[in-house]
Amino acid sequence: MLNRDTMVTGTILKGLPPRIGIPRMTRNGFWVRVRLHPGQTPAQFIAVADAFAHAWRVHQVRVTSPRRGVVELKAIGYDPLTGDRAWPTPPAPRLLTATLGRTDDDATWTVDLRKVPHWLVTGATQSGKSTLLASWLTELGSQPVILVGIDLKGGMELGLYERRLSALAVDRAGAIKVLTTVLSEVMERMADCRTAGVRSVWDLPEMTRPDPVVIIVDEVAELLLVASLNGRKEATECATLLLRIAQLGAALGVHLILAAQRFGSDLGPGATAIRAQMGGRVCHRVNDEQTAVMTLGDLAPDAVAVAQTITEDEKGVAVTAVEGQWRRVRSRWTTPSALRNHADLTNLPLTDAFLTPPQEGGVEHD
Ligand SMILES: Nc1ncnc2c1ncn2[C@@H]1O[C@H](COP(=O)(O)OP(=O)(O)OP(=O)(O)O)[C@@H](O)[C@H]1O
Ligand SMILES: [Mg+2]
Structure with missing residues (x-):
């Protein structure tokens, strides 16, 4: 009542x-x-x-x-990620900054590894991961940056860039050697920073500051997959090395860009721990929801559904997320010949301490 x-x-x-x-x-x-x-x-x-x-x-x-x-x-008004529109003018180049493509508001898509040191790139086969890596390599290749490649597809993708790479590993054994070398470099840098009383390499005087290192891994799942008993040991070693490098590397100018077709918790506890260190994410078209959730879910949950709407025709289109902010982007398509020309031009000096080219399992850099 x-x-x-x-x-x-x-x-x-x-x-x-x-x-x-x-x-x-x-x-x-x-x-x-x-x-x-x-x-x-x-x-x-x-x-x-x-x-x-x-x-x-x-x-x-x-x-x-x-x-x-x-x-x-x-x-x-319209989707700037479709069609062959002219590329927006890229900003002036800065160390570790790469213009990778365009965003859905027709601005340049620029990634600064000093702001977001590590990146995870996922996507189904033929979705545009390697093209994105190629465009990242092309941008970083013209800068005084030590580039290290790990290509578990037998070097087919990153092999194109071999002359510009300081080391290229094409199998898991080679990858362990390369990552161990990088980790010892990280330790050395840490000792140098401690001696100089600074908290990061960027606080060192420019004259003594070591060149940044960027490790690019195509198909990181292959590094972490366990297929046999011996494989388990190698996979755990790879996961531990990647995790240590990710944890310590950011302040020491050592960066990771990891690409994977599928990135799920089934790759072991290492995968989730590594993902937590990857502040930047790029998710192309995916076949399974789990990869989209794994890539974007913890940083930008509402972006998961957007990533799942990317169609097969939208090659190179992806959703990128950093700290809760996400946006749709499309990578710039880079031809292998452009890469090769670029590689000839940019055989830049490396720091003395770095890098003994990988032995067996890796491809030597001339
Ligand atoms: N940004 C882009 N613009 C136009 N076409 C693109 C773009 N990115 C990729 N493509 C096209 O898609 C094809 C597949 O791209 P890519 O090889 O990068 O895929 P992927 O994700 O690395 O595949 P896989 O997992 O099989 O290695 C390329 O041959 C290229 O023609
Ligand atoms: Mg590929």
Whole structure:
């Protein structure tokens, strides 16, 4: 029975219209700022972003909240990741920064390894992983960076870049040798930093600062897979080495870029621990949900569904996530011949301490 103490809950019939600012045009759409009413949260806008896209007849609406009480709606008129549009102008080159492609708001997709030191790249076969690695190598190849390759596909992919690599391992035994060498370099750098009383190589004077090292692994799952008893020992050793390098390397200018078709917890406890060290993620088209969840789920859960919508025709398209922020991107397609030409041009000096080229199991660098 209704009386004075009865409380009625429900949704108000007359909604408060959002306080929308003046729309501002962008290269491929517009953006608008919305001031939130008390009780409103960005999540409510995120939930209806798709409805906005349909109402405004645009490709996509992205919702961000640059500060408390404010939401920005960015309407993207067309998908800049499709077709053969001209590439946006890349920013001025900086050490360890690579322009890898374009983002879905038609800006350059730039990755700075000094900001995010380690990356995990996943994707089904033919989704564009090696192409992305090639474009990363091309960018880093023109910088004073020591590049180390581990290509468990018999060197087919990274072999193209062999002349620019300081070491290339093509099997697990070779990979262990290379990673052990890198780890001893990490230890040496750590001792140098301790002697100099600094916390990272970037605090060392420029004259004595060692060149950064970037280890690129194509098909990291092959390193961690256990196929036999002997394989178990090698896999554990690889996982331990990668983990140690990832944990210690960031401050010492040693970086990891790991690519895998599939990256799941079935690769052993090492895989999850390694993933936790990979601050940057790139997820191409995947065949299984687990790989998408493994790649993006812990950093940007709402990006998992977006990664799963990438189709077979969208080669090179991926979702990248860093600290809860995600975006759709597409890598720049690099031809093998461009790589070879580039490799001829950029046989840059390496630090003296580094690197004895790998012995058996690895391919020697001339
Ligand atoms: N950004 C891109 N733009 C256009 N085409 C691309 C792009 N990335 C990849 N492709 C095309 O997709 C094909 C497969 O790419 P890639 O070899 O990089 O895939 P992958 O993920 O490494 O496959 P696998 O796991 O079998 O090694 C390439 O031959 C290339 O033609
Ligand atoms: Mg590949």
